[in-house]
Amino acid sequence: MTVLVTGGAGFIGANFLFYWLKAHPGDRVVCVDRLTYAGNLSTLAAVLGRPGFRFIRADICCREGMERLFREERPDVVVNFAAESHVDRSIDGPEVFLQTNVMGTAALLDACRKYETPRFHQVSTDEVYGDLPLERPDLRFTEETPLQASSPYSASKAAADLLVLAYCRTYGLPATVSRCSNNYGPFQFPEKLIPLMIANALQDKPLPVYGTGRNVRDWLYVEDHCRAIDVILQRGRPGEVYNIGGNHEMENIALVRRICQELGKPESLIAYVADRKGHDLRYAIDSGKLQQELGWQPETSFEEGIRRTVRWYLENRSWWEEIVSGEYRDYYQKMYGDRQALS
Numbered sequence: 001m002t003v004l005v006t007g008g009a010g011f012i013g014a015n016f017l018f019y020w021l022k023a024h025p026g027d028r029v030v031c032v033d034r035l036t037y038a039g040n041l042s043t044l045a046a047v048l049g050r051p052g053f054r055f056i057r058a059d060i061c062c063r064e065g066m067e068r069l070f071r072e073e074r075p076d077v078v079v080n081f082a083a084e085s086h087v088d089r090s091i092d093g094p095e096v097f098l099q100t101n102v103m104g105t106a107a108l109l110d111a112c113r114k115y116e117t118p119r120f121h122q123v124s125t126d127e128v129y130g131d132l133p134l135e136r137p138d139l140r141f142t143e144e145t146p147l148q149a150s151s152p153y154s155a156s157k158a159a160a161d162l163l164v165l166a167y168c169r170t171y172g173l174p175a176t177v178s179r180c181s182n183n184y185g186p187f188q189f190p191e192k193l194i195p196l197m198i199a200n201a202l203q204d205k206p207l208p209v210y211g212t213g214r215n216v217r218d219w220l221y222v223e224d225h226c227r228a229i230d231v232i233l234q235r236g237r238p239g240e241v242y243n244i245g246g247n248h249e250m251e252n253i254a255l256v257r258r259i260c261q262e263l264g265k266p267e268s269l270i271a272y273v274a275d276r277k278g279h280d281l282r283y284a285i286d287s288g289k290l291q292q293e294l295g296w297q298p299e300t301s302f303e304e305g306i307r308r309t310v311r312w313y314l315e316n317r318s319w320w321e322e323i324v325s326g327e328y329r330d331y332y333q334k335m336y337g338d339r340q341a342l343s
């Protein structure tokens with residue numbers, strides 16, 4: 001079987017293709033990635049050149065390129081991870097989010113139609129549901145929760161979800177959608193909360209917590225997400241949406257304190273800074289459908305996952321140091337340079 005993984009040089013895509021090559025050693029895995037700022041070929045060093053693996057640098061928005069790729073490879077399964085994925089960047093400049101997340105998904109869907117691809121899976125996010133109030137811990141997102149995206153990023157992901165489901169109904173494209181909570185683990189780009197805090201703490205730099213720090217996220221170790229997608233591909237029903245969640249809600253401030261503790265760094269590094277515009281208060285996923293219908297459960301506890309993640313960033317300093325010393329420095333200055341510390 002040939003599995004086409006888009007966005008495989010990014011955080012979750014790379015973890016997914018490592019997972020897949022191990023779990024399904026007879027399969028051919030083809031990775032297509034544009035290598036934007038978030039894509040990193042060095043992440044794939046362990047598999048580049050390995051038989052049964054092919055990397056192609058291409059933009060999923062390029063219809064000609066995608067058609068050529070589908071003609072050559074005739075994938076049995078397409079898993080679409082390729083996206084602009086950072087909320088703060090989408091607030092700063094939404095256009096590329098619409099381009100890649102919506103138009104790119106459309107280009108892939110049309111290639112799937114043309115080459116009658118047997119299976120398409122769209123990797124989406126819990127952010128399409130908007131947020132939940134902090135004072136209602138009883139509420140969680142189900143697959144029936146209305147879409148109510150808050151940021152240009154989540155709006156673009158919601159648009160893509162609707163397009164995938166429309167292609168499924170109108171053209172009979174066998175597609176599924178998964179909506180996952182916040183992931184963490186190895187190879188996550190240091191603009192995201194956990195790796196940013198680890199990298200800053202290791203450099204004794206301030207740890208910028210937005211607003212009150214009371215916003216809540218539901219954390220899932222990346223490997224559990226990868227296994228959930230595998231389960232959906234094996235046993236999921238086309239046309240269905242599946243929520244994936246870690247069942248581990250935490251306030252951001254508690255998480256940052258936990259990272260300080262794990263690294264033996266003082267909490268005095270924590271600096272409250274101006275809030276994110278439109279900042280979602282709380283995400284909490286009900287993944288009962290995936291658990292009951294398909295038998296998936298998260299396997300890595302948060303305790304184990306955060307320890308492994310911190311260890312990985314300690315043992316792979318050159319991976320993230322190269323990023324934080326390169327063009328990412330300009331991004332950091334732009335995003336955090338003018339953000340007044342509030343304490």
Ligand code: NAD
Pocket residue numbers: 006007008009010011012013032033034035036037038039040058059060061080081082083084085086100104123124125126157179180181182183184189
């Ligand atoms: P990431 O930003 O680390 O990686 C995205 C990858 O896509 C990069 O390698 C980038 O080069 C590539 N890419 C971007 N634009 C492209 C284009 N036009 N053509 C080809 N490749 C392109 O993102 P991630 O955190 O690994 O997220 C992967 C997917 O999972 C995204 O669709 C995201 O919406 C979704 N998701 C992420 C999380 C999370 O916590 N990180 C949670 C739920 C869902």
Ligand code: TDX
Pocket residue numbers: 085086087088124125126127181182183191192193194196208209210211215216217252276
């Ligand atoms: O410097 C920071 N300080 C801070 O307080 C950063 C980068 C973030 N935060 C807060 C904002 C959020 O409440 O931490 C929380 C997590 O922020 P991000 O890591 O940017 O993630 P989030 O906005 O929750 O979105 C993530 O989860 C869903 C991914 O980036 C998305 O791709 C995914 O869809």
